[in-house]
Amino acid sequence: MERFLLATVLILGCAATLEVNFNFHCDGTNGDATGFPKEVCYNRHCTKAIKSHIKNEFDAAFLYMHMGAYFAQDSVARPGLAKFMLESASEERSHAILMLDYLNKRGVPISQDLSFTFNETTIKDEHKKESLTVLLALEAAVTMEMTVTNQIHHVVKECQHDFHGADVFTNPILDEQHEGIRKLQGAIQEYKNLLHGHSQPEGKAMVDFIFDQKLLKESL
Structure with missing residues (x-):
């Protein structure tokens, strides 16, 4: 027996x-x-998931760039929000580059199976309106970051047998995602706190200015 x-x-x-x-x-x-x-020995499921996710990072970067360019216009003049959005775009792009570097480090062939075509549907209809507000932009950023974070968790799951691949995504990428979400949600709450009691257009315009200046001076 x-x-x-x-x-x-x-x-x-x-x-x-x-x-x-x-x-x-x-x-x-x-x-x-x-x-x-x-x-270098690699897990096919892991590298396939990484390749698929790279486009998500570039899509997120393009959305941030779109909103950053919008707030940088002379007709909008929100330099703090523009700076914040463009810096966020650089971070998302750096994540994608880190993933490409990782594939090269493992000797994974990078061929035409990678597509970086920007999907315009990433920017939903409400984000295309001329009246893109401070709150709408911040809420759109949180929604996008949550989606990207969930997608990264999927990559980590696919890389569960490739410990190095999973480690690359958990640190520093997931750490930066969680920190970014916390910062965005804190910014939304602070904006709402400033907005409290200012229901008139003049008061709201003052709140937008104060909040934008705090972003510009990195005091949020």
């Missing part, structure tokens, strides 16, 4: 090992018949 149980454990262990190894690509080459350069 003990031998039977031991044999069963060994078979299940081997099966699990084969299942995990089946998802890894460790023996291929990108080069010629001499076998150089070799690809």
